[in-house]
Amino acid sequence: MMELWNRISYMVQLNAACLMFMLPAQKSQRFYLRFLLGALATIGAAFWINGSLGEDGIAKLSYGYWLGYIMVCVAFVWICLDISFKEAIYCAICACAMQHVAYDMVIIYQVAGGGSSLVQIAIYILIYAIFYQTFARKLPKRGSFPVRKSSLAPMVTLVVLVWMLSTLEISGKPGFEAGIGNQIIFRVLDAVCCLYVLWVQIYEKEKLELQRELDGINNMWKQQKRQYEVTEEMIDNINRKCHDLKHQIRALRQMTDEEQKQEYFNEIENDIMLYDTALRTGNKALDVVLMDKGLFCKNHDIQWTCMADGEKLDFMKLEDIYAIFGNALDNAIAAVGKLQDREKRVISTKMITQNNIMVIQVRNYYNAELDFEGGLPLTTQNESQGHGFGMKSIRYTAEKYNGTISVRAEDDIFTLQILIPIPEK
Structure with missing residues (x-):
């Protein structure tokens, strides 16, 4: 049973992290069915691949093995949500960052001498709940993630680098061994980096929203200024024409006394007065x-x-x-x-x-x-x-x-x- 959990635990953690960030987003049709089937498929694949490779095979693949998890998360999110591929990358990276913070806290607990599985599960639940309220729930705007290409690349790079360093730390390769104190320091810094990535996303979202509002207001002002100039010119022209027409109508009245024409002139004058009563x-x-x-x-x-x-x-x-x-x-x-x-x-x-x-x-x-x-x-x-x-x-x-x-x-x-x-x- 323990061997089964060791093979699939990392994928389960990532699936749960992805779910936290997918819940507030724009979902595809039959989202929960897609999520269930996707989770079963990814967990099943993790069980088979980890069992086939073994520890030696995983060590040989090194970075490629762990990057594979990120790519699986991106595909998983993209299938479940009605968003662009760029947004799927963004959502998956945020989920991986959150999972990594929880993972770091569990490692610190283990290094400090803790061994209770219930405590480790509680740490994951607590971290996920806090991050859901603080980050996951706030990032989407009307179901979409605020992503700019200029900020996506640095975000992905930073999270991947953190993962690579974490992989080196647990690999036991010569030169990367660390004592208990250094391991705790490394894990704290590791978690802070991931936390920083997520905090920056909240800041970027607020900044992007403010910029869009200002752009919209500025565009509206420009349109209104043009509209004002056109309206002012139109009203000035109407007033001049109204003034001229009133004099013309008075002159025409003196030229004829026919009742029908008089009514016609009255009607025209009433219409003109509508525009002349600014x-x-x-x-x-x-x-x-x-x-x-x-x-x-x-x-x-x-x-x-x-x-x-x-x-x-x-x-x-x-x-x-x-x-x-x-x-x-x-x-x-x-x-x-x-x-x-x-x-x-x-x-x-x-x-x-x-x-x-x-x-x-x-x-x-x-x-x-x-x-x-x-x-x-x-x-x-x-x-x-x-x-x-x-x-x-x-x-x-x-x-x-x-x-x-x-x-x-x-x-x-x-x-x-x-x-x-x-x-x-």
Whole structure:
């Protein structure tokens, strides 16, 4: 029985480690069946190969034998998960690093004189549980691993080097013998290296997420700035044409008294007045944004009310004004646009100043289930890539001016409130 366990124990440990990192990831269909069959196949192969090679054969293969375990883990993960091959390498290496930390702790226990099998099993369970909560559960983002080729190669290299040194230490080859004290020191350093690899992955993931958010926000700002310039030019042209047309209509009225033409002219003038009644808030950039969104609401059967005092917005850049008001109104328009009840397709916008604090509030009805992360609602778009930067852009812009944002969703009403201190001139 002991001989059986010695042949398969290492593969069992690796399979369990892979499972810890696969559980939070995007799984293939029939994941548990794939895992069970894969585990049985790898354990069976380990039993047969180790029995056939024996200790002498394993010693001759040396590094190739141990690297074979890593390649088996990569294939095992790739079969079980619905991820790319690059992500499978990443997941397998993380699992091997975790297993190696637990293995080092067991070796330290054995070198220190411990011999209880139950204690050794408890060490593995404890290390795996801690690492699952600390690393495995946190690394995937929506089921995928954040992998960059530039960081994958150093990670693989470091873990493989640690394994090679560990192999030399246990090989008993001349020059690599060590006393009890040195063995413990080596195993501690060995475990620290693997721990460092996993800790760096958490840091890299957070760094990558922040970079993606900043890239998304910057791209959005560039698009919004271009949109603002186009909208400003369009509205200026419309206003000029409206002004000219009003004079033309007045001249035409003096040329004829026919009732039908009079009604026609009245209809044209009413349509023109729609575009000639732009909001006058005291800030041209805000006027452009509000008129743009207001026209969209009118053309899409959305009731929109606005009370805004933009005279004190002169301390903000025009792209920041567009980022805050454009994103806030775009989100509200998207929410009410999904409502079947026409009476609830209502958006309220208010901007006032209280005690040198600019208060911006946008309220609208909604009918979707909202999940929050970091105080902000997660995107409800079907595709997360490219979406979801609106609220983050608003928060990022508000924080540039030492402001804050808060979100409240209750009784089918979504309220976004932004507070920005007005700097003293």
